[in-house]
Amino acid sequence: MQAFIKAISYHLPKQQLTNTELSALFPEWGVEKIANKIGIQTRHIAAADEFASDMAVAAAQKLFAEHTIAPAAIDFILYCTQSPDYFLPTTACIIQDKLGIPVKAGALDFNLGCSGYIYGLALAKGLIAGGIARSILLLTSETYSKFIHPGDKGNRTIFGDAAAATLISTDGFAVIGEFELGTDGQGAENLIVKQGGIRYPDKHTDSISDTYGNQQSPGHLSMDGPEIFAFTSKAVPGLIADTLQKNNLDKADINQFILHQANQYMLEHLRKKMKIPVENFYINMANVGNTVSSSLPIALYEAMKQKPGPSQAKWLLAGFGVGYSWGATIIIF
Numbered sequence: 311m312q313a314f315i316k317a318i319s320y321h322l323p324k325q326q327l328t329n330t331e332l333s334a335l336f337p338e339w340g341v342e343k344i345a346n347k348i349g350i351q352t353r354h355i356a357a358a359d360e361f362a363s364d365m366a367v368a369a370a371q372k373l374f375a376e377h378t379i380a381p382a383a384i385d386f387i388l389y390c391t392q393s394p395d396y397f398l399p400t401t402a403c404i405i406q407d408k409l410g411i412p413v414k415a416g417a418l419d420f421n422l423g424c425s426g427y428i429y430g431l432a433l434a435k436g437l438i439a440g441g442i443a444r445s446i447l448l449l450t451s452e453t454y455s456k457f458i459h460p461g462d463k464g465n466r467t468i469f470g471d472a473a474a475a476t477l478i479s480t481d482g483f484a485v486i487g488e489f490e491l492g493t494d495g496q497g498a499e500n501l502i503v504k505q506g507g508i509r510y511p512d513k514h515t516d517s518i519s520d521t522y523g524n525q526q527s528p529g530h531l532s533m534d535g536p537e538i539f540a541f542t543s544k545a546v547p548g549l550i551a552d553t554l555q556k557n558n559l560d561k562a563d564i565n566q567f568i569l570h571q572a573n574q575y576m577l578e579h580l581r582k583k584m585k586i587p588v589e590n591f592y593i594n595m596a597n598v599g600n601t602v603s604s605s606l607p608i609a610l611y612e613a614m615k616q617k618p619g620p621s622q623a624k625w626l627l628a629g630f631g632v633g634y635s636w637g638a639t640i641i642i643f
Contacts, residue, residue: 313435314482319373349574353470353599365473366451373475386443390426424631426603434478450603461525470599474607487640497634571605
């Protein structure tokens with residue numbers, strides 16, 4: 311049985327952090343420098359009393375309203391986040407109750423970052439193929455801003471908070487193709503919040519300055535930018551090639567490549583390395599930033615509005631990052 315993407319919506323917090331505000335905080339980084347290098351003008355930031363589950367619920371309610379979907383039609387919830395409400399219970403269970411989804415629905419959290427949307431599509435397709443579910447609500451929601459040190463100018467310029475809701479079903483506007491997935495835990499230390507979990511429960515907020523002048527601490531998000539760039543540059547071209555091969559396609563068959571919206575510099579590097587024409591490579595982060603697991607569904611939603619493809623158009627979606635983990639698939643309209 312085939313699995314389809316049937317509907318997508320997304321939610322952004324009201325509060326914004328602009329380049330002008332960041333430049334005032336970090337005068338050595340001008341507005342144009344941030345925009346030109348990172349490709350971001352503003353990013354949305356969750357309020358102090360606004361959490362990932364709240365945004366996920368808002369995205370789901372928007373999905374239901376925009377696409378006339380009844381909560382009673384959902385028979386499984388997949389919730390991707392790295393900022394859950396609690397260690398336990400499972401946040402997806404709380405979301406089920408808040409949305410009024412039937413108690414017979416399955417509900418599952420999974421902890422992945424920038425590859426999370428691809429993994430969620432793969433899980434949903436497997437549930438449909440196995441006859442376990444027919445109408446799956448895939449939610450991605452992240453509040454990385456709550457992990458970032460106030461003095462960490464690098465990460466504050468990159469990350470924004472957001473949530474997205476996708477309905478995967480036995481019918482829809484785009485059939486989901488075959489997947490290529492991968493993992494390399496040797497890179498775990500290069501993008502990590504080291505304290506706050508069971509292994510290192512105590513949060514120490516004593517900050518240190520890295521070689522780029524970013525303030526970080528073991529209780530905040532730490533990212534080794536050069537190592538992440540090196541990993542991405544090495545892993546993504548092979549991921550794209552393997553995904554095309556698994557789907558019996560060539561690069562020329564793809565009408566649109568939509569990659570995780572990490573930052574403009576990285577995406578342009580990848581595009582040039584893989585020799586993908588500008589018109590076939592979608593970038594959408596100027597007004598939202600890097601929204602982690604929600605970056606792909608947001609970009610997909612916006613691309614469909616701006617670049618409606620012909621019948622049988624083939625788009626490649628790829629996510630990569632924290633873990634390390636990566637994944638890609640093809641969708642056919």
